[in-house]
Amino acid sequence: MPTLTGSAPRVSDLDGAELLNRAIEDYYHEIVAAAARRSGVNAFDIVHDLYLKLAAQPGVLRDKRSLKAYLCRAAANLGIDRFRRDRFEAALFSGGEHEASLVAEDASPERMLEVEARIAILRGAIAELPARRRAVFILHRFHGLTADDIATRLNITRNMVDRHLRQALSHCLERLVAVEIELAVWSWSR
Secondary structure, three states: OOOOOOOOOOHHHOOHHHHHHHHHHHHHHHHHHHHHHHOOOOHHHHHHHHHHHHHOOOOOOOOOOOHHHHHHHHHHHHHHHHHHHHHHHHHHOOOOHHHHHHHOOOOOHHHHHHHHHHHHHHHHHHHHOOHHHHHHHHHHHOOOOOHHHHHHHHOOOHHHHHHHHHHHHHHHHHHHHHHHHHHHHHHHOO
């Protein structure tokens, strides 16, 4: 099969889907390497997600001067976004029920109360979410489903799943921060 840099067929002769497929085939290893260098997550998943995003926009590659550079940069950026989201979720949910059960054996009463309070705040924040957003969040966070699985199960787009997850995480974080600020103000006023 001729590569995109070969003489036949010309890039301009390919439709958007063919162009994407050929570019992914020709530059797959370089795209995976770019995603792996810039993120701490599974680079193959990143390339898969990139492919799905670009497949939904068939003409996006048509005006790019260097398909390889564009795809490598897009994969790297997607990997960085995924890494940041994973870190954000880990920070947001540190102190969950699993940790509470581990801490319960040897933690101070103050620490146990802190963990229980955090769990209660998160439960309340999750209960405040709109039904669809709550469903997306629970399927992802507590059932371990991927965004693609959630999209299929709920019959919504992958972008909508990502949007619901971002907004749910942001809402939970806002509730936690608000309570921490109230506690800090209360302790200063004592």
